[in-house]
Amino acid sequence: MRARDLLIDLPTIDLDSTVVDAVRLLTEQDLPGLIVVDDDGSPVTVLSETEVLRLVVPGYCQVDPVLVRVVDEAHADGILHQTSGRTMRACLSAPPRELPISGPDATALQLAELMMRTQSPFVAVVDEGRLLGALTLKALMRRVLAA
Template identity: 35%
Template sequence: MRAADLQIALPVVRRETTAVEAARLIAEGGLVGLVIANDAGTPVAILSAVDVLQLMVPDYVLDDPSLAGVFDEKGAAELWESLDRRTIAELVDNSRVAVRKILAVDPGDTLIEVAARMVEARTQIVRVKGAPHESPVFVTLPSVMSAILQDWSVTGHESGSA
């Protein structure tokens, strides 16, 4: 199996993408992260879904998680009111957030090559080289794991108990 066999299109966001837009993309697509493009539209970085979640929770609650217990549903709803004003740029510019440069792999790279490079870079998404700038394609961590498990089961291993 090659990178080209696992490639898919993913949404690409920009710095001005709001927390609400980012959360919708993640929730509706079941995404592990988001691809961030520069001003020219070129994918340049990866932001994990948990970092987007961080954008949705107020800093003072993150600094003292015990505060989360004092909010009832109405109070929590008031916290979400500012989500349409918060943007991905806040995360990209935050030194506490691990924004990773996007790793590019060749379409002919084998499954083990892609897996090893993802682990080395500690990234959940890689770009597959060769696709047009306006419609980039990617390989995701879940697809790599699925392919590894598929290969494993094809070689005669049973799924056994968990």
């Protein structure tokens, strides 16, 4: 079994989409994460659900978690709306870490190791710079159980 055998279509989001768009897409389609693509449709980064959440939580709370306790409930409930208008491009300025991106010929073991190493619940499958689809951890585990 190769990556190409387990592909699913996973919606992508572009660099000019907002953080609110990203959260909406994640929640409405119950996705394990998002693939952010450039103008050519090539993956720029791959974000798990918790990495998208990191875009929502204010930076000062990430730097000093004690500050979370001083934010009142009304402001805490509205944290997503505080990101209104912020684009993915603006949020992804830091150099990316190793991305969970694989070629279509990767084996189940190679895919599992990549998911573990990058701590990602899915892998973007790319061939010659073109996104073919994605492979989820659940699909991989189902296939491994069936073997």
